[in-house]
Amino acid sequence: MCGIVGAIARRNVSKILIEGLSRLEYRGYDSSGVAINNEEGVYSHRAVGKVQALKDKFEVQPLDGKMGIAHTRWATHGKPTEANAHPHFSGDDLALVHNGIIENHEPLRRELKDKGYEFKSETDTEVIVHLIHDAMKTQPDLLKAVQVTLTKLHGAFAIGVVQKDDNDRFIAARKGSPLVVGVGIEENFVASDQLALLHVTDQFIFLEEGDVVEVSRDGVSIYDAKGDLQERPISVFNHNIDATDKGEFRHYMMKEIYEQPKVISACLEGRISESKVLTSCFGADSAFLKEVENVHIVACGTSYHAGMVAKYWIEDLAGIPCSVEVASEYRYRKVAVPKKTLFLTLSQSGETADTLAALRMAKELGYLTTLAICNVPSSTLVRESALTLLTNAGPEIGVASTKAFTTQLTALLITSVAIAVENGLSAEKEKALVQALRSLPAHVNDALLQDAHIKEVADRFANKHNALFLGRGTMYPIALEGSLKLKEISYIHAEAYPAGELKHGPLALVDEDMPIIALVPHNDMLDKLKSNLQEVAARGGELYVFADKDTDLNNEENIIFTEVPKVDSILEPIVHTIPLQLLSYHVAVVKGTDVDQPRNLAKSVTVE
Numbered sequence: 094m095c096g097i098v099g100a101i102a103r104r105n106v107s108k109i110l111i112e113g114l115s116r117l118e119y120r121g122y123d124s125s126g127v128a129i130n131n132e133e134g135v136y137s138h139r140a141v142g143k144v145q146a147l148k149d150k151f152e153v154q155p156l157d158g159k160m161g162i163a164h165t166r167w168a169t170h171g172k173p174t175e176a177n178a179h180p181h182f183s184g185d186d187l188a189l190v191h192n193g194i195i196e197n198h199e200p201l202r203r204e205l206k207d208k209g210y211e212f213k214s215e216t217d218t219e220v221i222v223h224l225i226h227d228a229m230k231t232q233p234d235l236l237k238a239v240q241v242t243l244t245k246l247h248g249a250f251a252i253g254v255v256q257k258d259d260n261d262r263f264i265a266a267r268k269g270s271p272l273v274v275g276v277g278i279e280e281n282f283v284a285s286d287q288l289a290l291l292h293v294t295d296q297f298i299f300l301e302e303g304d305v306v307e308v309s310r311d312g313v314s315i316y317d318a319k320g321d322l323q324e325r326p327i328s329v330f331n332h333n334i335d336a337t338d339k340g341e342f343r344h345y346m347m348k349e350i351y352e353q354p355k356v357i358s359a360c361l362e363g364r365i366s367e368s369k370v371l372t373s374c375f376g377a378d379s380a381f382l383k384e385v386e387n388v389h390i391v392a393c394g395t396s397y398h399a400g401m402v403a404k405y406w407i408e409d410l411a412g413i414p415c416s417v418e419v420a421s422e423y424r425y426r427k428v429a430v431p432k433k434t435l436f437l438t439l440s441q442s443g444e445t446a447d448t449l450a451a452l453r454m455a456k457e458l459g460y461l462t463t464l465a466i467c468n469v470p471s472s473t474l475v476r477e478s479a480l481t482l483l484t485n486a487g488p489e490i491g492v493a494s495t496k497a498f499t500t501q502l503t504a505l506l507i508t509s510v511a512i513a514v515e516n517g518l519s520a521e522k523e524k525a526l527v528q529a530l531r532s533l534p535a536h537v538n539d540a541l542l543q544d545a546h547i548k549e550v551a552d553r554f555a556n557k558h559n560a561l562f563l564g565r566g567t568m569y570p571i572a573l574e575g576s577l578k579l580k581e582i583s584y585i586h587a588e589a590y591p592a593g594e595l596k597h598g599p600l601a602l603v604d605e606d607m608p609i610i611a612l613v614p615h616n617d618m619l620d621k622l623k624s625n626l627q628e629v630a631a632r633g634g635e636l637y638v639f640a641d642k643d644t645d646l647n648n649e650e651n652i653i654f655t656e657v658p659k660v661d662s663i664l665e666p667i668v669h670t671i672p673l674q675l676l677s678y679h680v681a682v683v684k685g686t687d688v689d690q691p692r693n694l695a696k697s698v699t700v701e
């Protein structure tokens with residue numbers, strides 16, 4: 094979604110800002126812009142499409158200055174046009190960039206129009222810059238005018254504002270949308286995430302909800318929502334900077350698929366011994382494990398699919414009830430919370446607006462405690478949850494989640510076993526599960542060995558318009574995840590069903606043009622699933638079967654077989670995910686889509 098970068102330095106900042114925008118490209122956007130302050134005023138370039146279009150404008154007409162703000166826009170109010178791209182101006186005095194949505198922009202726009210303000214865009218953002226301008230008529234200090242303005246805004250936002258004739262500071266603020274301060278030497282920055290600033294600093298301050306920050310060359314002054322000056326700690330970014338590099342791979346997505354054995358190991362490290370789950374991984378307060386009697390899991394998209402798998406694990410291993418719900422539904426209904434229920438959120442980014450809103454609501458509902466399984470240590474979700482289990486996957490740049498998903502599953506399996514131990518799981522069974530977990534990175538590595546074969550399978554897919562994914566048990570959420578991945582990056586319409594539901598409707602779709610992707614684990618559902626496949630074969634459907642050798646399935650008429658490593662059944666959902674990621678990736682490459690930044694999608698969904 095929208096990305097913000099701001100910079101003030103003793104050097105020209107235009108290249109710093111544009112590099113920052115390039116680093117934010119992965120978040121998803123459709124236009125971009127920069128405003129630069131210098132002695133003559135505030136000047137801007139805006140462009141539709143990729144950041145390259147903005148760079149082209151700088152080539153033709155460079156803008157130099159030692160302070161500026163920049164933005165990538167993901168359209169919400171108004172089409173992706175140059176007029177709607179940020180920065181937005183009030184006269185030539187103020188320029189502003191904004192991430193988020195101002196829900197009461199319509200009445201505010203009417204009020205401002207009545208006062209004589211002219212609007213040049215269809216955006217909700219433009220009201221903010223005019224409101225600040227209006228506030229400055231009675232309160233000429235920019236910082237104070239911003240503080241007054243923020244009290245009038247409903248919704249979620251992060252903003253950056255510069256003023257003509259004030260080249261020594263800019264103002265930024267956050268409420269509901271992420272914003273981080275980057276601390277340099279005689280230069281300081283803000284951005285929507287740390288990755289945007291790794292070319293200039295590794296020291297960051299995470300702003301809290303409602304914070305307003307005055308950023309100058311010599312330092313930053315942070316005011317909380319009440320207007321009181323606050324000290325916030327500086328954190329050092331400790332990921333290898335190469336994590337944001339594609340390395341030998343053509344796309345981030347492929348790099349991230351191949352990183353999975355390594356990051357799953359990182360997720361396991363320090364969380365299991367030879368035979369036990371180390372409950373210290375939940376922090377000092379792991380006592381909740383003894384008390385929990387129910388689990389509510391809330392998440393969105395791929396993270397929701399990980400939660401669906403965990404429901405099978407928690408109910409099977411721990412024998413306690415577990416429900417899973419998408420955050421955008423949960424947050425708008427009256428939820429009945431049984432006693433001693435754990436509220437568990439899952440999120441790669443930790444900034445997903447619906448998941449955060451669900452967490453905030455849950456905190457008022459008397460849950461036992463809140464646990465976030467998340468990939469970004471500095472995220473809002475982590476900071477606002479009582480307990481955290483980090484997935485340790487490292488930055489995920491591709492919009493389509495891959496390594497974040499398999500590490501979420503790994504963390505969820507650790508959590509499920511930990512809860513199960515307190516609910517009567519035997520030491521012997523715990524040891525077997527821990528040993529299965531220890532073998533996981535090697536099995537994921539083996540699954541990757543099918544890459545060349547899957548690339549050939551993908552060629553048969555390129556001309557398809559629809560696909561149907563089938564699975565039973567824990568393979569059903571994996572079928573959902575496989576279909577999401579395929580539609581996200583190849584734009585092929587795909588659906589997923591529990592295989593037993595086939596004859597209750599979707600069988601009507603099956604003909605020789607409909608590929609059926611069947612996930613066939615080697616467990617007690619095997620014979621039932623084989624019958625479902627017969628039903629498809631009998632109707633001429635083309636079957637793409639993913640199974641291990643022991644299932645006795647193989648290449649035969651109407652069956653395109655892909656071997657998946659034979660593993661302990663508890664690991665099957667994780668290992669079966671790998672070939673589906675590879676299939677989607679290769680289909681998208683054959684189709685020539687933008688694999689890492691699929692159309693209309695954003696990496697971090699910070700608005701509703």
Ligand code: AGP
Binds near residue numbers: 394442443696
């Ligand atoms: C996954 O490929 C998608 N990009 C999307 O469904 C994503 O999982 C969802 O938006 C939730 O994001 P989160 O994990 O950062 O909360």
